[in-house]
Amino acid sequence: MTSMFGEPIVRREDPRLITGQGRYLDDLGRDALAAAFVRSPHAHARITGIDVDDALDVDGLVAVYTWEDLPGRVGERLPLLIPHPALTHGRTAYALARDVVRHVGEPVVMVVARDRYLAEDAAERVRVTYEPLPPVVGIENAANAAERVHDDVPGNVGAHLVQQTGDADAAISAAPHVLEFRLDIERSASMPLEGRGVYARWDADDESLRVYSSTQTSTSVRMAIAARLGLSAAKVEVIAPDVGGGFGVKIMHPWPEEVLIPWAARLLGREVKWAEDRREHFISSAHERGQVQHVRVGFDDEGRLLGLDVRIQHDHGAYTPYGIIVPIITSTQLLGPYKPGVYRVEFTSLYTNTVIVTPYRGAGRPQGTFCMERTMDRIADELGLDRAAVREVNLIRPEEFPYDQGLIFQDGRPLIYDSGDYPEMLRRIKELIGWDDFGAFRAEAERNGRRVGIGLACYVEGTGVGPYEGGHVEVDSSGRVHVATGLTSQGQGHQTVFAQIVASELGVPIDDVVVTTGDTRRFRYAVGTFASRAAVMSGNAIALASRKVREKALRVAGEALEADPHDLEIVDGVVRVKGNVTASIPLRTVAVLSNPLRYAFDDATAQATQFAVGGSMDEPPLTGEPGLEGTEYYSPPRSTFASGMHAAIVETDPDTAEVRILRYAVLHDCGRLINPRIVEGQIHGGVAQGIGGALYERMVYDADGQLLNASFMDFLMPYATEIPHVETGHMETASPLNPLGIKGAGEAGVIPGSAVIAAAIEDAEGIRITRMPISPSELYHLRLEAAAGTAERTRHARSAAIP
Amino acid sequence: MTEIGLTVNGVLRAASAEPRRLLSDFLRHDLGLTGTHVGCEHGVCGCCTVLFDGEPVRSCLMFAVTAAGHEVTTVEGLGAGGMSPVQRAFQDCHGLQCGFCTPGFLCTVTALLRDNPRPSEDEVLEGISGNLCRCTGYQNIIKAVHRAADLIAEESGEADR
Ligand code: FES
Numbered sequence: 001m002t003s004m005f006g007e008p009i010v011r012r013e014d015p016r017l018i019t020g021q022g023r024y025l026d027d028l029g030r031d032a033l034a035a036a037f038v039r040s041p042h043a044h045a046r047i048t049g050i051d052v053d054d055a056l057d058v059d060g061l062v063a064v065y066t067w068e069d070l071p072g073r074v075g076e077r078l079p080l081l082i083p084h085p086a087l088t089h090g091r092t093a094y095a096l097a098r099d100v101v102r103h104v105g106e107p108v109v110m111v112v113a114r115d116r117y118l119a120e121d122a123a124e125r126v127r128v129t130y131e132p133l134p135p136v137v138g139i140e141n142a143a144n145a146a147e148r149v150h151d152d153v154p155g156n157v158g159a160h161l162v163q164q165t166g167d168a169d170a171a172i173s174a175a176p177h178v179l180e181f182r183l184d185i186e187r188s189a190s191m192p193l194e195g196r197g198v199y200a201r202w203d204a205d206d207e208s209l210r211v212y213s214s215t216q217t218s219t220s221v222r223m224a225i226a227a228r229l230g231l232s233a234a235k236v237e238v239i240a241p242d243v244g245g246g247f248g249v250k251i252m253h254p255w256p257e258e259v260l261i262p263w264a265a266r267l268l269g270r271e272v273k274w275a276e277d278r279r280e281h282f283i284s285s286a287h288e289r290g291q292v293q294h295v296r297v298g299f300d301d302e303g304r305l306l307g308l309d310v311r312i313q314h315d316h317g318a319y320t321p322y323g324i325i326v327p328i329i330t331s332t333q334l335l336g337p338y339k340p341g342v343y344r345v346e347f348t349s350l351y352t353n354t355v356i357v358t359p360y361r362g363a364g365r366p367q368g369t370f371c372m373e374r375t376m377d378r379i380a381d382e383l384g385l386d387r388a389a390v391r392e393v394n395l396i397r398p399e400e401f402p403y404d405q406g407l408i409f410q411d412g413r414p415l416i417y418d419s420g421d422y423p424e425m426l427r428r429i430k431e432l433i434g435w436d437d438f439g440a441f442r443a444e445a446e447r448n449g450r451r452v453g454i455g456l457a458c459y460v461e462g463t464g465v466g467p468y469e470g471g472h473v474e475v476d477s478s479g480r481v482h483v484a485t486g487l488t489s490q491g492q493g494h495q496t497v498f499a500q501i502v503a504s505e506l507g508v509p510i511d512d513v514v515v516t517t518g519d520t521r522r523f524r525y526a527v528g529t530f531a532s533r534a535a536v537m538s539g540n541a542i543a544l545a546s547r548k549v550r551e552k553a554l555r556v557a558g559e560a561l562e563a564d565p566h567d568l569e570i571v572d573g574v575v576r577v578k579g580n581v582t583a584s585i586p587l588r589t590v591a592v593l594s595n596p597l598r599y600a601f602d603d604a605t606a607q608a609t610q611f612a613v614g615g616s617m618d619e620p621p622l623t624g625e626p627g628l629e630g631t632e633y634y635s636p637p638r639s640t641f642a643s644g645m646h647a648a649i650v651e652t653d654p655d656t657a658e659v660r661i662l663r664y665a666v667l668h669d670c671g672r673l674i675n676p677r678i679v680e681g682q683i684h685g686g687v688a689q690g691i692g693g694a695l696y697e698r699m700v701y702d703a704d705g706q707l708l709n710a711s712f713m714d715f716l717m718p719y720a721t722e723i724p725h726v727e728t729g730h731m732e733t734a735s736p737l738n739p740l741g742i743k744g745a746g747e748a749g750v751i752p753g754s755a756v757i758a759a760a761i762e763d764a765e766g767i768r769i770t771r772m773p774i775s776p777s778e779l780y781h782l783r784l785e786a787a788a789g790t791a792e793r794t795r796h797a798r799s800a801a802i803p
Numbered sequence: 804m805t806e807i808g809l810t811v812n813g814v815l816r817a818a819s820a821e822p823r824r825l826l827s828d829f830l831r832h833d834l835g836l837t838g839t840h841v842g843c844e845h846g847v848c849g850c851c852t853v854l855f856d857g858e859p860v861r862s863c864l865m866f867a868v869t870a871a872g873h874e875v876t877t878v879e880g881l882g883a884g885g886m887s888p889v890q891r892a893f894q895d896c897h898g899l900q901c902g903f904c905t906p907g908f909l910c911t912v913t914a915l916l917r918d919n920p921r922p923s924e925d926e927v928l929e930g931i932s933g934n935l936c937r938c939t940g941y942q943n944i945i946k947a948v949h950r951a952a953d954l955i956a957e958e959s960g961e962a963d964r
């Protein structure tokens with residue numbers, strides 16, 4: 001049998017999803033009561049009164065709740081999930097607002113009714129009166145702190161953190177060349193096509209709760225609900241059903257609704273469900289990306305970095321339930337594949353009266369990569385050097401791994417890169433896009449009155465962060481192999497890739513393998529799906545569990561076949577003596593023998609009962625644990641570091657300033673590939689989100705804190721017509737840190753999007769691009785400003801590649 | 804409440820609903836056909852696309868009552884027991900990840916290929932340009948449309964023989 005590992009097989013989850021048999025949150029609980037929320041229309045206001053009288057007339061209304069109705073821990077502030085010593089002023093919201101609302105969309109009242117239409121009718125009739133307070137919107141206003149988001153947070157500063165590897169200031173001042181500039185990135189959001197949702201059933205007889213949530217972490221939602229509702233965890237099960245995309249926003253938890261819906265279900269003794277609508281998603285789920293970054297860099301005549309000082313202002317919205325993970329990642333992952341000389345980074349994380357900020361695919365890296373890659377381009381322009389050549393001299397060399405950047409990463413562990421081959425990657429991306437031939441292409445285009453430019457952007461991504469994941473593998477007496485892991489799936493193809501791992505490790509046909517994820521009834525211990533960690537963490541845990549089961553199978557089969565386990569192999573679900581096909585025993589029989597029985601209930605189990613099994617009369621019937629199954633955990637010493645380089649060629653319309661991407665090339669290294677087809681798909685999806693973030697997507701808040709584009713009509717996500725064909729190349733530098741040698745792939749595609757598109761536009765236009773995203777009208781105005789001398793032109797209006 | 808009768812996936816179905824009930828909600832919650840998804844409820848994402856008398860429409864922009872007496876095909880009805888060529892092509896080409904947008908694409912593409920069995924690259928782009936997908940970046944969906952065209956041609960070729 002050929003190994004399934006590494007094969008681009010089609011996905012095993014597809015037939016169900018393609019025929020309408022998927023089970024997403026709102027497909028469940030057809031008879032459940034429905035909840036709807038009254039949300040704040042103000043960015044900042046004091047609640048002066050809530051009048052529910054009118055709502056009570058709505059036929060079908062079951063209950064209306066305000067903060068005052070919430071007992072004990074249900075009414076306490078929601079948890080601060082990831083505390084950090086630098087987060088000196090962390091603040092979280094209440095499940096329903098108490099006294100003050102701090103962003104448009106904050107939930108104030110929950111209504112439960114017979115169906116969603118009636119719940120919304122009732123919600124419309126609730127009258128909340130507010131005394132508006134001055135809103136804080138935008139990073140500048142937050143930093144100026146003329147007004148405060150939280151009375152007790154001076155300067156609106158939630159956190160402040162400095163990391164440095166030496167005296168960067170001295171290194172920069174001593175450098176032959178110094179540059180200083182500012183770079184901005186605006187807000188976007190994960191925006192999965194399925195919003196969030198929660199559905200809870202209370203079993204009064206059993207005093208237990210079953211909750212379904214469209215979440216990226218069912219195990220942690222379970223612990224949070226148990227803690228809030230005062231239930232023992234053993235009485236709470238949480239299941240992530242099919243989830244229609246996550247991209248980060250669904251790793252945040254417990255959302256107010258994840259506490260309130262189960263609480264109401266228990267209180268009412270009825271099933272209750274809430275499915276978020278699109279406007280709710282815009283104004284009450286999370287955003288990300290908004291950052292201002294000030295760079296000061298010193299370098300030598302070849303463009304080699306001598307010192308780098310970056311000051312980041314991060315907008316984390318109204319509350320900090322997810323801590324300061326995003327700016328921590330920006331500040332560390334900004335370094336990419338380079339040696340920065342002496343590095344100092346400082347961030348200030350600021351409150352604003354806007355939706356909270358939690359990781360969105362890429363999680364701070366797109367901002368960091370934008371910062372570093374714009375810096376590289378700037379240096380090349382300053383020195384009149386080829387942009388790829390400047391990158392080349394700064395790359396970490398293959399022989400320098402493991403490479404310690406001297407910082408602390410998001411997992412609290414040192415930022416040490418495990419493996420990679422960046423110079424080779426640079427060579428290959430240049431080859432793929434035709435970097436060195438671009439001058440000729442441009443000259444030809446210019447002769448036809450067309451304006452084109454090329455850009456390059458490189459990144460390194462810490463993937464597979466700990467602390468751990470686990471896997472359980474069990475062979476049943478029919479030969480089926482049941483695999484469970486606690487983390488959740490949102491379209492990554494886990495049912496396929498984990499089955500590939502088990503088929504390869506155990507030696508069974510892949511069709512016999514069934515994978516379950518995100519169901520706490522099947523696996524209780526897990527962290528969750530984020531940080532491109534599922535394949536690395538659960539993949540390795542499942543591989544280790546498979547090896548354990550294999551070992552046990554060989555032992556039990558060895559006894560049955562009277563053979564040394566070392567002489568046995570498992571092929572196609574059958575244990576056999578190597579080189580002797582007649583001495584064999586199917587795994588399903590080994591499974592039966594692994595569980596010595598007193599009672600038989602079918603022919604298979606009859607083989608394992610006390611009068612059927614022979615063997616020694618002096619040995620106990622059971623060695624170790626019963627069942628052909630095993631659980632293992634994988635906990636890495638630190639993250640693995642995947643890497644990639646993107647290159648793009650764009651054309652800008654000389655009249656309309658429209659940007660068209662002519663070519664987009666990706667070189668990618670995520671270690672050994674389990675399923676190249678799935679990795680490729682992850683890259684395509686990531687690139688599309690990167691391009692969305694570079695050219696289209698932004699959250700437009702007005703000065704009052706109203707989100708002006710809270711619909712798909714106004715928040716422009718790319719359709720097929722906006723996304724170019726993506727050309728990909730792969731490298732496979734195995735990670736030395738884990739048994740399978742893999743690294744994560746989930747977020748990679750999105751990371752250099754803004755950086756590479758900005759570089760290509762700048763190259764086409766000869767005008768500095770310092771803010772992303774950029775719309776045609778912004779580019780158009782930039783041209784006018786450049787003509788008027790108020791926007792900066794690049795020094796070498798065309799790259800050195802021009803013949 | 805009004806009694807609404809219509810043909811869904813070839814079967815006559817009836818349920819009572821308020822006049823304001825959206826067709827998408829009626830299909831999903833009254834008839835239990837949850838394969839049709841709702842991503843925006845304002846007519847932009849295309850997740851809720853079904854075939855209405857054979858034409859793709861957004862079921863979130865229609866009231867169920869206006870569908871009375873008409874024929875609706877949802878994703879559950881595309882395959883007649885198994886998978887249609889369009890459905891198979893989506894699996895072959897990895898044209899889906901989370902699968903939430905997929906039913907809408909499948910209905911859209913089914914109608915597209917019925918009207919234009921050999922669409923050019925631009926016609927494919929144009930044909931699916933009303934459906935959002937947040938996962939795939941569209942490349943494999945485009946591939947799947949061409950592949951589906953091949954599969955349909957093969958099958959009708961076989962049928963002709
Ligand atoms: S749900 Fe109908 S178009 Fe989005």
Ligand code: FES
Nearest residue numbers: 900904936937938
């Ligand atoms: S596959 Fe997830 S939105 Fe298209």
